[in-house]
Amino acid sequence: MTYSYIAGTHTYQFADLKEVLAKATPARSGDFLAGVAAQTYAERMAARMCLSAIPLKRFLEELIIPYETDEVTRLIVDTHDKQAFASISHLTVGDFRDWLLSDLADSATLKQVAPGITPEMAAAVCKLMRNQDLILVAKKCHVVTAFRNTIGLPGHLSVRLQPNHPVDDARGIAASMLDGLLYGSGDAVIGINPATDSLPALMDLYYLVDEVINQYEIPTQSCILTHVTNQIKLIERGAPVDLVFQSIAGTEKANKSFGIDIALLKEAQSAALSLNRGTVGNNVMYFETGQGSVLSANANFGVDQQTCEARAYAVARHLSPLLSNTVVGFIGPEYLYDGKQIIRAGLEDHFCGKLLGVPLGCDVCYTNHAEADQDDMDTLMTLLATAGLTFIMGIPGADDIMLNYQTTSFHDALYLRKVLALKAAPEFEVWLKKMQIMDADGNIQPIDHAHQMLKNMPKYLTPP
Amino acid sequence: MPKLPHITPLLAHQSVDPWTQLKTFTRARIALGRVGSSLPTSEVLDFGLAHAMARDAVHLALDTAALEADIQAQQWLTVQVKSMAPDRASYLLRPDWGRKLHEDSLSKLQHLYATSSQTKPIDLLIVVGDGLSSLAVSRHVVPLLAALRKCIPEQWHIGPVVIASQARVAIGDEIGQALNARMVAMLIGERPGLSSPDSLGIYLTYQPKLGLSDAGRNCISNVRPEGLQYARAATKLIWLAKEAMRLKLTGVSLKDESDIQEIGQQARLK
Secondary structure, three states: OOEEEEEOOEEEEEOOHHHHHHHHOOOOHHHHHHOOOOOOHHHHHHHHHHHHOOEOOHHHHOOOOOOOOOHHHHHHHHOOOHHHHHOOOOOEHHHHHHHHHOOOOOHHHHHHHHHHOOHHHHHHHHHOOOHHHHHHHHHHOOOOEEOOOEEOOOOEOEEEEOOOOOOOOHHHHHHHHHHHHHOOOOOOEEEEOOOOOOHHHHHHHHHHHHHHHHHOOOOOOEEEOOOHHHHHHHHHOOOOOOOEEEEOOOOHHHHHHOOOOHHHHHHHHHHHHHHOOOOOOOOOEEEEEOOOHHHHOOOOOOOOHHHHHHHHHHHHHHOOOOEEEEEOOOOOOOOOOEHHHHHHHHHHHHHHHHHHOOOEEEEOOEOOOOEOOHHHHHHHHHHHHHOOOOEEEEEHHHEEOOOOEEOOEHHHHHHHHHHOOOEOOHHHHHHHHHOOOEOOOOOEOOOOOOOHHHHOOOHHHOOO | OOOOOOOOOHHHHEEOOOOHHHHHHOOOOOOOOEEOOEOOHHHHHHHHHHHHHHHHHHHOOOOHHHHHHHHHHOOOOEEEEEEOOOOHHHHHHOHHHHOOEOHHHHHHHHHHHHOOOOOOOOOEEEEEEOOOOHHHHHHHHHHHHHHHHHHOOOOOOOOOEEEEEOOOOOHHHHHHHHOOOOEEEEEEEOOOOOOOOOOEEEEEEEOOOOOOOHHHEEEEEEEOOOOEOHHHHHHHHHHHHHHHHHHOOOOOOOOOOHHHHHHHHHHHHO
């Protein structure tokens, strides 16, 4: 079906729904690279006006990637909850925006409606929303998950402690881990990006983190971010696996390029559940996504990168993750050119994820060839934390020496918690107070030489 | 107005982390201390300087004339080419342009090949590309070439060193194809990290031609004095190139076992 919008004497034509979506998207380098972006400012606004009048029902009739050839589309269609959709089924995309912003759409209602919203509907309404709209609606969407602590409660911000080391040196990893814990980070997960692919070396990393968690009795979970097939093998060999990680994307072809499909993710989830290592909940998956990954796998089928990203959240939602992380600025300037584009994408991803019911955190980050700096990161992290972001990354001094990019630091997390009065996961906060890292009022405490964690360091850090 | 209390010097407000000894275990920015819960001034400035170095590495243009003169001074022939990316901004936005030769450069290479008196094909063609760090290229290419000269087998025909600007790795394929080279070694500035603004990467490709993917290459990364030393990088490259010649391929099926071989040689010497 074709779409058009008449502006004065000019009629703008759009060949199909995915073209309307792509051209309505705020400008970004990745959509220009893909050749799907609007060519003029006026065309972009015409596409938005056209999009605004399209009924939400249309997204169930015109599938932007065919059902027959894409299992993500099949997942979206086959799991669509018609009952939940009923209350919004009469709305156009424009009406949907108005309703989301209205006080009628309170937290309880949004939660009920979430299974009736498809990723394409979320992406569509997102394109009509300003940054403040994305913040306001996301803040109303509460997504609470649990494993050894409770993540995503309103008024809380968790932190993934990311103690990476370029050659997986156990002492280097343990040193960064201790640094982060003493700064109050690590409630979302202690998650390492390993340099190695070797199973015995990965096994050592699992034991390294698990021993630290046990030694200090920390109510948190670990994760080693290697390929899902490695994690399944390691579970079979008895590794202490808490969360299973995988990078995912919004089309079957892109997922294939990652060496995965939905069945494999289901298998991994069952394997992790069989270990029964959670204490307060059973959300065992950790996903990472990011705009542009589908195009870089040449698997976008003419769909804009923000819509592809929202489709990845349908995959995530299906597997009830503890955490899902949009790694927003990592991919480089050919997809998100500068601070403005990175900030917009971070807010869009968080909004779409939360609207769909996914526990979205954000790796607020940039590379050195992007037009961005620490000030842009400060802006994005402050906006996202205001919007109720589930978690951020915590890396010593914001400098990841393994992945060579800049993300957020333990100091950044303290800043956000202080300025916006946000708390750590409740079970973790109790632990921080018990360990005298945090005082009774929730402030970070000075640590002295005699602190129990320094007197009794992880074994990797004590001289032989 | 009430009198302000005496403000003590900044350091008195700063909380120092009593685990600074752990810095010996990692280059990660641990034990930075804090003012309130924020970073101390010295750390903000230190980070800012590191970022500035990395930004300059991306954006400062490679001085190709100076580089060419230095390479020629080592008795190499040289030729300069350009990619289809006209400037840095387009280079960053259009990776595909950086992988493709400008048509003038392609004709230049084709002419060079057609008029060459050399009948033997080039065994190993060396291409130098600015990539994402001109700093890496200007600092490390000349000493690396000197190290390479010492280990390239005498019977190999090397051809001119091609200097490519606004270049991505895959431009080496088109260059190698135009000069009919059996292998291309691309020396290129890597994406700069905060602690490594000048990392040089080497990509070896057997039978270069347009349209190859990165799975068909072998990579040696982090070449710089603080990382992989020039001599070791040169030995590794030539080891891989000899193996590539023997197996007639590069990429995932060619495993870098140069270290194992070296250990074997040392064992024999004892």
